[in-house]
Amino acid sequence: MSQKPLITAQGLSVHYPLRGGLIGPAPFVRAVENISLEIAPGSFFGLVGESGSGKTTLGRAMLRAAPISKGDVLFDDDEVSFSLKDLGKKELKEYRKRAQLIFQDPYAALSPRMTVRDIIAEPLEVMGLTNSRAETDERVREIAAKCRLNVEHLRRFPHAFSGGQRQRISIARALVSGPKFIVADESVAALDVSIQADVLNLLKAIQEDMGLTFLFISHDLSVVAHVCDHVAVMYLGRLVETAPTRTLFSGPRHPYTKALLSAIPSLDPDDRGKAQKLEGEIPSPTNPPPGCKFQTRCPHAIDRCRVEEPVLESVQSEHNVACHRWAELVD
Amino acid sequence: MSRLIDVENLTLQFDTDEGRITAVDDVSFSLEAGEVMGLVGESGSGKSVTAKSLMKLNPRNAIYGPDTKITLHLDDGPVDVMSLQTDHDMRIVRGGAISLIFQEPMASFAPAISIGDQMVEQLLIHTDFSKPQAKELSVEMLDRVGISDASTRFGQYAFELSGGMRQRAMIAMALSTKPKLLIADEPTTALDVTIQAQVIDLMKDLVSEFGMGIIFITHDLGVIAQTADKVAVMYLGRLVEQGSVRDVIRRPAHPYTRGLLAALPTLDDIDAPLTPIPGDIPSPLERPSGCVYSTRCQEVVGPQCSAAVPRFERVDTDHMAACHIYDAKEGAA
Numbered sequence: 229m230s231q232k233p234l235i236t237a238q239g240l241s242v243h244y245p246l247r248g249g250l251i252g253p254a255p256f257v258r259a260v261e262n263i264s265l266e267i268a269p270g271s272f273f274g275l276v277g278e279s280g281s282g283k284t285t286l287g288r289a290m291l292r293a294a295p296i297s298k299g300d301v302l303f304d305d306d307e308v309s310f311s312l313k314d315l316g317k318k319e320l321k322e323y324r325k326r327a328q329l330i331f332q333d334p335y336a337a338l339s340p341r342m343t344v345r346d347i348i349a350e351p352l353e354v355m356g357l358t359n360s361r362a363e364t365d366e367r368v369r370e371i372a373a374k375c376r377l378n379v380e381h382l383r384r385f386p387h388a389f390s391g392g393q394r395q396r397i398s399i400a401r402a403l404v405s406g407p408k409f410i411v412a413d414e415s416v417a418a419l420d421v422s423i424q425a426d427v428l429n430l431l432k433a434i435q436e437d438m439g440l441t442f443l444f445i446s447h448d449l450s451v452v453a454h455v456c457d458h459v460a461v462m463y464l465g466r467l468v469e470t471a472p473t474r475t476l477f478s479g480p481r482h483p484y485t486k487a488l489l490s491a492i493p494s495l496d497p498d499d500r501g502k503a504q505k506l507e508g509e510i511p512s513p514t515n516p517p518p519g520c521k522f523q524t525r526c527p528h529a530i531d532r533c534r535v536e537e538p539v540l541e542s543v544q545s546e547h548n549v550a551c552h553r554w555a556e557l558v559d
Numbered sequence: 560m561s562r563l564i565d566v567e568n569l570t571l572q573f574d575t576d577e578g579r580i581t582a583v584d585d586v587s588f589s590l591e592a593g594e595v596m597g598l599v600g601e602s603g604s605g606k607s608v609t610a611k612s613l614m615k616l617n618p619r620n621a622i623y624g625p626d627t628k629i630t631l632h633l634d635d636g637p638v639d640v641m642s643l644q645t646d647h648d649m650r651i652v653r654g655g656a657i658s659l660i661f662q663e664p665m666a667s668f669a670p671a672i673s674i675g676d677q678m679v680e681q682l683l684i685h686t687d688f689s690k691p692q693a694k695e696l697s698v699e700m701l702d703r704v705g706i707s708d709a710s711t712r713f714g715q716y717a718f719e720l721s722g723g724m725r726q727r728a729m730i731a732m733a734l735s736t737k738p739k740l741l742i743a744d745e746p747t748t749a750l751d752v753t754i755q756a757q758v759i760d761l762m763k764d765l766v767s768e769f770g771m772g773i774i775f776i777t778h779d780l781g782v783i784a785q786t787a788d789k790v791a792v793m794y795l796g797r798l799v800e801q802g803s804v805r806d807v808i809r810r811p812a813h814p815y816t817r818g819l820l821a822a823l824p825t826l827d828d829i830d831a832p833l834t835p836i837p838g839d840i841p842s843p844l845e846r847p848s849g850c851v852y853s854t855r856c857q858e859v860v861g862p863q864c865s866a867a868v869p870r871f872e873r874v875d876t877d878h879m880a881a882c883h884i885y886d887a888k889e890g891a892a
Binding site for chain 1: 601602721722723724751752753754755756757759760778779780781782784785804805808818819820822823824825826827829831832833834835836839840
């Protein structure tokens with residue numbers, strides 16, 4: 229990458245302790261294991277994988293909302309730089325102004341007892357970013373307009389709004405503190421397709437307008453293909469492939485990426501049964517298989533895959549894949 | 560193929576504190592044995608309520624329209640579903656001739672009763688099996704839907720299974736009574752794409768094996784394209800388009816269907832802009848007059864759109880749409 233990255237993960241691991249284990253070392257789950265990646269400023273970076281792949285945990289670690297067990301995440305926006313592993317209380321507050329999260333469920337994310345104005349204004353008040361009520365109101369109105377909310381909406385309570393409008397309120401709340409980096413975790417998954425298109429278009433417009441960088445977590449590859457410029461694919465806590473969107477969708481190299489793409493139901497009714505089906509389910513992260521984590525479901529697994537874990541290697545510039553056999557499997 | 564169910568003029572209203580709302584408005588369709596019908600629409604379009612009406616599985620404040628007629632064609636002759644009054648009478652239909660699979664299998668299984676006990680219980684109600692026979696069939700069905708080690712799973716509870724496994728168990732349970740009609744309400748929405756592909760394959764196999772009819776409710780047109788023979792599109796309680804899956808997806812006739820397809824991100828052209836349908840689906844308390852879609856429609860042809868309810872017109876063999884665009888054609892013919 230020619231540009232200096234905004235977010236850099238260096239050998240990042242997130243481990244959660246498990247109950248039990250009176251004898252010997254305490255057992256833990258490797259939710260995210262040894263992940264290194266860079267997100268350039270102004271990027272719309274997609275993170276995909278099945279449930280249980282660790283995408284949400286990785287997103288939260290980048291916000292310091294999950295514990296960093298090993299490695300580090302660096303943030304650098306030219307004004308300040310942080311090493312997230314050892315942030316002090318004061319620095320963490322500073323980081324929260326610059327990095328925000330948009331949640332999946334717009335029904336659960338908004339307090340039913342607060343007006344839309346108060347919901348959007350809360351981060352400003354908590355972070356002490358404004359000096360007067362008039363200034364807060366001004367900032368709220370400004371961001372509400374950007375998120376296509378009417379001024380009279382601000383006096384109402386969340387129950388009066390549809391799913392799409394609620395998600396726009398969530399977005400306004402995340403943006404009001406003027407962040408640089410946004411983690412959007414399945415932010416359109418709960419919406420109907422017609423509303424989903426509207427919210428995606430809004431996110432793209434705001435990104436360009438405000439110069440934001442997004443980590444867009446989604447299980448829906450068609451959505452990711454449409455909005456993201458880079459994509460990282462996760463499986464059982466590991467990165468298995470990263471590439472610019474166009475490269476990934478036109479020439480996936482990892483058997484898991486290929487299977488994910490092939491599992492998306494085609495809109496062509498005459499395309500039935502052509503998909504390459506993936507057998508079985510993602511193994512439990514408490515008991516991962518040895519070697520390559522995907523070997524239990526991979527149609528191309530050989531003996532080497534069962535003992536040796538592959539590392540990310542470069543296919544071409546910006547395209548990396550973690551598979552022992554990617555070069556042989558080019559079709 | 561033989562006719563399985565006829566739904567004529569299904570109208571359903573609910574009495575609520577805020578007034579009487581219309582959830583389903585004059586919906587008619589039919590289904591043959593061995594046929595899969597996709598029922599598509601946004602949240603709030605009335606898909607689930609329509610499907611539940613087929614077994615009168617709606618709350619007490621539901622009022623069915625006087626012209627509503629639902630006829631289920633069983634081996635012993637036709638059953639008029641609307642005339643069934645007591646819960647006991649309804650047993651022929653509920654869980655007997657018609658089974659229902661829900662979106663969220665975690666919420667559909669009782670958490671404190673093992674999967675196996677729940678499967679056996681419904682078999683004892685709907686068949687004259689003995690308990691050991693019911694258990695044997697249940698284990699066999701679990702095995703049939705691809706659950707490995709079925710006899711162990713039989714004794715487990717819903718929380719011990721993964722999402723995909725629970726949905727398979729739900730399907731096994733729904734099919735063990737050998738229903739004539741299976742209603743699948745968003746059965747794959749909560750699943751990952753790879754597991755969704757497995758469940759879709761399973762359902763297709765089962766249709767060809769058991770020859771039952773399926774009503775597949777979903778908002779995902781890709782899933783419809785991969786499973787359904789024919790499609791019915793609903794908006795705010797009304798059917799707006801019906802036809803074969805190829806016709807509806809390749810040559811959508813109603814502006815709403817066209818809008819749904821334009822909003823859908825596809826992998827064929829990742830640079831194509833996503834076009835949302837403007838506005839939100841109106842509240843059922845404020846149903847628009849005339850065509851229910853007129854408030855969001857991009858192809859309004861004239862004042863008739865907000866004045867008169869469009870009739871279903873044939874746009875092609877077996878392809879119907881309810882839209883004023885097709886009025887002129889009728890006049891010319």
